[in-house]
Amino acid sequence: xxxxxxxxxxxxxxxxxxxxxxxxxxxxxxxxxxxxxxxxxxxxxxxxxxxxxxxxxxxxxxxxxxxxxxxxxxx
Amino acid sequence: xxxxxxxxxxxxxxxxxxxxxxxxxxxxxxxxxxxxxxxxxxxxxxxxxxxxxxxxxxxxxxxxxxxxxxxxxxxxxxxxxxxxxxxxxxxxxxxxxxxxxxxxxxxxxxxxxxxxxxxxxxxxxxxxxxxxxxxxxxxxxxxxxxxxxxxxxxxxxxxxxxxxxxxxxxxxxxxxxxxxxxxxxxxxxxxxxxxxxxxxxxxxxxxxxxxxxxxxxxxxxxxxxxxxxxxxxxxxxxxxxxxxxxxxxxxxxxxxxxxxxxxxxxxxxxxxxxxxxxxxxxxxxxxxxxxxxxxxxxxxxxxxxxxxxxxxxxxxxxxxxxxxxxxxxxxxxxxxxxxxxxxxxxxxxxxxxxxxxxxxxxxxxxxxxxxxxxxxxxxxxxxxxxxxxxxxxxxxxxxxxxxxxxxxxxxxxxxxxxxxxxxxxxxxxxxxxxxxxxxxxxxxxxxxxxxxxxxxxxxxxxxxxxxxxxxxxxxxxxxxxxxxxxxxxxxxxxxxxxxxxxxxxxxxxxxxxxxxxxxxxxxxxxxxxxxxxxxxxxxxxxxxxxxxxxxxxxxxxxxxxxxxxxxxxxxxxxxxxxxxxxxxxxxxxxxxxxxxxxxxxxxxxxxxxxxxxxxxxxxxxxxxxxxxxxxxxxxxxxxxxxxxxxxxxxxxxxxxxxxxxxxxxxxxxxxxxxxxxxxxxxxxxxxxxxxxxxxxxxxxxxxxxxxxxx
Numbered sequence: 001x002x003x004x005x006x007x008x009x010x011x012x013x014x015x016x017x018x019x020x021x022x023x024x025x026x027x028x029x030x031x032x033x034x035x036x037x038x039x040x041x042x043x044x045x046x047x048x049x050x051x052x053x054x055x056x057x058x059x060x061x062x063x064x065x066x067x068x069x070x071x072x073x074x075x
Numbered sequence: 076x077x078x079x080x081x082x083x084x085x086x087x088x089x090x091x092x093x094x095x096x097x098x099x100x101x102x103x104x105x106x107x108x109x110x111x112x113x114x115x116x117x118x119x120x121x122x123x124x125x126x127x128x129x130x131x132x133x134x135x136x137x138x139x140x141x142x143x144x145x146x147x148x149x150x151x152x153x154x155x156x157x158x159x160x161x162x163x164x165x166x167x168x169x170x171x172x173x174x175x176x177x178x179x180x181x182x183x184x185x186x187x188x189x190x191x192x193x194x195x196x197x198x199x200x201x202x203x204x205x206x207x208x209x210x211x212x213x214x215x216x217x218x219x220x221x222x223x224x225x226x227x228x229x230x231x232x233x234x235x236x237x238x239x240x241x242x243x244x245x246x247x248x249x250x251x252x253x254x255x256x257x258x259x260x261x262x263x264x265x266x267x268x269x270x271x272x273x274x275x276x277x278x279x280x281x282x283x284x285x286x287x288x289x290x291x292x293x294x295x296x297x298x299x300x301x302x303x304x305x306x307x308x309x310x311x312x313x314x315x316x317x318x319x320x321x322x323x324x325x326x327x328x329x330x331x332x333x334x335x336x337x338x339x340x341x342x343x344x345x346x347x348x349x350x351x352x353x354x355x356x357x358x359x360x361x362x363x364x365x366x367x368x369x370x371x372x373x374x375x376x377x378x379x380x381x382x383x384x385x386x387x388x389x390x391x392x393x394x395x396x397x398x399x400x401x402x403x404x405x406x407x408x409x410x411x412x413x414x415x416x417x418x419x420x421x422x423x424x425x426x427x428x429x430x431x432x433x434x435x436x437x438x439x440x441x442x443x444x445x446x447x448x449x450x451x452x453x454x455x456x457x458x459x460x461x462x463x464x465x466x467x468x469x470x471x472x473x474x475x476x477x478x479x480x481x482x483x484x485x486x487x488x489x490x491x492x493x494x495x496x497x498x499x500x501x502x503x504x505x506x507x508x509x510x511x512x513x514x515x516x517x518x519x520x521x522x523x524x525x526x527x528x529x530x531x532x533x534x535x536x537x538x539x540x541x542x543x544x545x546x547x548x549x550x551x552x553x554x555x556x557x558x559x560x561x562x563x564x565x566x567x568x569x570x571x572x573x574x575x576x577x578x579x580x581x582x583x584x585x586x587x588x589x590x591x592x593x594x595x596x597x598x599x600x601x602x603x604x605x606x607x608x609x610x611x612x613x614x615x616x617x618x619x620x621x622x623x624x625x626x627x628x629x630x631x632x633x634x635x636x637x638x639x640x641x642x643x644x645x646x647x648x649x650x651x652x653x654x655x656x657x658x659x660x661x662x663x664x665x666x667x668x669x670x671x672x673x674x675x676x677x678x679x680x681x682x683x684x685x686x687x688x689x690x691x692x693x694x695x696x697x698x699x700x701x702x703x704x705x706x707x708x709x710x711x712x713x714x715x716x717x718x719x720x721x722x723x724x725x726x727x728x729x730x731x732x733x734x735x736x737x738x739x740x741x742x743x744x745x746x747x748x749x750x751x752x753x754x755x756x757x758x759x760x761x762x763x764x765x766x767x768x769x770x771x772x773x774x775x776x777x778x779x780x781x782x783x784x785x
Contacts, residue, residue: 021564021566022564022566022568023322024318024321024322024325025150025566025568026568027322027325027326027329028145028146028184028187028325029145029184029568029570030181030183030184030187031568032183032329032333040352040355040359041355041356041359041360041453043359043361043453043454043456043457044361044457045457045458046457047453047454047456047457047458048453048456048457048466048567050355050359050453050571052352055180055181055212055214056180056181056570057351057352057355057570057571057572057573058568058569058570058571059449059452059453059567059568059569059570059571060566060567060568060569061456061566061567064566064567064568
């Protein structure tokens with residue numbers, strides 16, 4: 001599953017970043033495999049999504065969130 | 076020349092301040108240097124770097140404030156600066172040392188950049204900032220262990236406390252910057268044999284520098300064609316996909332960094348929901364978030380227009396007095412006239428906008444400092460995208476309410492070339508403060524000062540002009556989005572930093588530096604143009620001009636007091652008519668007649684080509700109002716009573732006034748903006764296209780307005 005499908009209140013782990021245009025930008029921003037990620041907010045009309053990424057909050061577009069593979073933690 | 080340069084470099088040590096965005100870099104820079112800052116040009120490119128000067132215990136330091144960046148590979152114009160300063164290949168501009176600022180809560184990401192700086196081979200030290208926040212989050216750092224793993228000096232601080240600055244000063248003064256051991260084994264990515272040859276040829280210190288040079292060679296302006304060809308030939312023997320190589324580099328770095336951090340960092344999450352996340356529920360809300368942003372915009376709007384009035388009037392009065400004082404106290408002659416009628420009003424015309432610009436940028440600095448601006452980018456991105464704009468375009472556009480110049484300069488952090496270009500091209504449509512005096516005079520002429528229900532009609536009209544500007548922004552952006560064929564990936568990956576109380580000193584410093592940029596950028600052009608215009612308006616072909624002057628001699632001979640004043644005003648207008656600019660005005664009359672303008676308005680159109688606000692003073696002179704130009708009521712009364720000598724109709728009728736307002740809303744009447752667009756796009760192509768488009772749009776919109784209303 002990818003990060004754009006993440007629902008409120010669920011914490012997942014970044015599994016990997018898919019190859020593509022945004023991989024480097026996401027890596028530079030600290031979106032790294034193994035990091036805990038959870039959903040915070042979503043801008044209307046398919047706008048950017050805000051995620052809690054460990055201690056930080058980042059916002060990325062829907063199209064970029066599709067590049068982040070996540071795995072749900074069992075809790 | 077070379078001796079002095081050498082001397083200077085011995086006397087001052089240059090330290091570049093590097094770091095991710097939102098790590099408190101600017102606070103550190105501003106506290107260290109205070110107001111001793113200047114914008115320096117980097118040779119060969121059009122981007123600037125901010126320099127600051129600091130004296131610590133009698134020793135002089137030059138500090139370079141580099142824009143925040145996540146890596147040394149530039150994604151946006153802004154980040155190009157960081158890249159260039161640190162890895163400058165001509166070796167003359169190299170800073171002596173780098174001070175890398177890291178956010179204690181974000182060490183992993185910060186170290187990605189820090190280790191790149193290490194591999195460049197520049198002496199450096201690391202400042203880990205925001206320890207206070209980290210402690211609250213339960214993060215503790217073993218500084219000594221970290222120092223041992225990295226091999227460069229490390230300082231833990233919280234830059235908002237006064238003690239921190241002292242310790243940073245001590246660090247700089249001690250000169251305790253160290254060349255780090257190579258962090259990454261770049262040979263794995265880039266063959267040592269090739270990097271060695273490149274190092275030799277370009278005099279580079281480390282293989283990583285060689286790799287970087289190769290990575291950016293296509294956009295590197297310092298390289299000449301031969302050098303580029305040589306580089307390409309050297310690379311011919313290997314398969315090198317830059318993107319893959321760079322991803323590999325990044326991943327390898329992170330792996331090593333996380334090994335180090337696992338030994339040097341301890342996290343005991345305190346689990347409490349942070350204040351920031353709670354606030355975001357409101358400020359980033361689907362509906363509430365937008366309403367709050369709108370309210371903030373209205374507040375800024377109110378401040379820029381209401382609060383700035385008092386200082387603006389003060390500046391206005393001072394310059395008017397200075398002009399008349401010069402006229403009475405200096406010997407009569409062309410030089411005095413040039414000073415009193417050309418130069419001083421020219422400078423006054425720039426200075427008068429400082430209060431509005433300072434206020435606007437004060438507000439923007441507060442929004443930036445608190446961390447709110449990133450939320451605006453988040454909120455607006457989806458709304459801007461259909462128009463080919465980016466969430467980050469909001470800042471330039473809002474700046475445009477005061478002045479397009481700093482707005483256009485604020486586009487540098489937009490990474491996508493097309494989005495940045497569109498933002499640059501449409502920002503001048505925002506109703507800047509130079510249009511305001513024009514609108515106010517014109518609205519006073521055509522719209523009654525009456526209330527329509529709750530609203531004042533004049534205020535509504537003014538609001539409509541601002542809306543018109545925004546519509547032009549969106550419409551033009553949409554057109555450009557369709558017709559501009561520029562490729563490049565567009566992305567939005569931003570950090571939403573935790574909310575903080577703004578650093579007031581920082582806010583004041585931003586207000587100061589933005590005003591300074593405006594004064595210099597706009598200043599040099601407006602002054603030049605105002606001198607040229609003064610010459611064109613004061614001189615004419617000797618036959619006609621001489622005639623008018625001779626006539627005036629006779630007419631004013633026996634007059635005194637008010638009668639003399641009136642006669643002089645009358646002849647000032649006659650002289651303007653006979654001047655070169657008057658002749659020009661008459662020549663363009665056939666073109667502007669369909670818009671409802673006579674040749675006198677034509678003169679104002681020409682003079683205000685350099686800067687819109689000049690319209691008011693020109694109109695004042697040409698309709699021989701004379702004396703106190705700034706007395707709006709006098710101008711208004713005079714203009715309202717002006718009739719066409721042929722038809723006997725009012726010159727400033729409703730149709731003409733609205734046509735003029737529409738013209739000023741759309742026309743590119745600002746030389747300074749053109750110059751800045753040239754600088755930022757590095758060619759005359761875009762400013763030329765922009766001027767032609769805006770002028771045509773202004774002309775035809777004004778034409779339609781006039782034809783409908785008359």
